[in-house]
Amino acid sequence: MLFQKQVFRAMASGSPQRAKYVMGWVIANEIIGARYREDGIDVIPVFQTDSERERFLITRRVSCRYCAHMPGNEFGYLSVNDEYGPTFISPGNDAILPIGTLIQMDTASACAAVLDRIPAGLLMGENHDTCLHHQAKIYPSLYAAVTRLLISSPDVVAAREVHVGDQAQDGEFHPIFLHTAGVVQGIVYDWFAIESLHNTAFIHISGAPALYRRRSGNWAAKRLQYQTSVEAITREITGWLEVEATV
Numbered sequence: 001m002l003f004q005k006q007v008f009r010a011m012a013s014g015s016p017q018r019a020k021y022v023m024g025w026v027i028a029n030e031i032i033g034a035r036y037r038e039d040g041i042d043v044i045p046v047f048q049t050d051s052e053r054e055r056f057l058i059t060r061r062v063s064c065r066y067c068a069h070m071p072g073n074e075f076g077y078l079s080v081n082d083e084y085g086p087t088f089i090s091p092g093n094d095a096i097l098p099i100g101t102l103i104q105m106d107t108a109s110a111c112a113a114v115l116d117r118i119p120a121g122l123l124m125g126e127n128h129d130t131c132l133h134h135q136a137k138i139y140p141s142l143y144a145a146v147t148r149l150l151i152s153s154p155d156v157v158a159a160r161e162v163h164v165g166d167q168a169q170d171g172e173f174h175p176i177f178l179h180t181a182g183v184v185q186g187i188v189y190d191w192f193a194i195e196s197l198h199n200t201a202f203i204h205i206s207g208a209p210a211l212y213r214r215r216s217g218n219w220a221a222k223r224l225q226y227q228t229s230v231e232a233i234t235r236e237i238t239g240w241l242e243v244e245a246t247v
Helices: 004-013 016-039 100-105 107-115 139-152 175-179 230-241
Strands: 042-048 053-059 077-079 087-089 096-098 157-159 162-164 186-188 191-195 200-204 210-213 219-222
Touching: 016 042, 016 053, 016 077, 016 100, 016 107, 016 139, 042 157, 100 107, 139 157, 139 191, 139 230, 162 175, 162 191, 175 210, 175 219, 191 230, 200 230, 210 230
Parallel strands: none
Antiparallel strands: 042 053, 053 077, 077 087, 087 096, 157 191, 162 186, 191 200, 200 210, 210 219
């Protein structure tokens, strides 16, 4: 659990919308830590351009091959645009839980209130060796590291819904498209995109590859899957993005 005083500082240091965005990541991070490896439950932040609303979809659709047919909001979603958001909204919109005020006072209780509404132990199928929730063992630690960066660095933004174009933009192809020799393209849900004022990094949720731009302008590839701690991962990413993380 992220320390309460650090969460409070994040709420107080930025705009109200930035604070809600960060709190969405904090809650999502707790869900990932508790439910990803055993239950295959992922939380994907998405931005709806038509309504300009940010949502965190709670789902197994992209993490477990047995659940690829499930809806994107299988276990509901978090809305960060509401007046008292973040707000947990259950599937079917029949239960609404505003937690924006509670999370400022008691982060642990706010996260527990959401987890209580997400069922556990529903994983179907027998062999999950090829499922991302089995293969991406580092993913909960990566999610935690990115959340720490968002709390401590107001100029950092992150995404888990990444568009990989197959055409050059301003004379340059997308680094994921280049690194995978064009195999990966379109909208993908197994990468992080993390951006600061100074640089950008793309990290596969398995930790390999991790792509970042060198000062020379070229893209470098590294592997994070053997890192053993959230702190080590955070230090690595902050170096690439040229920011400081104080969490």
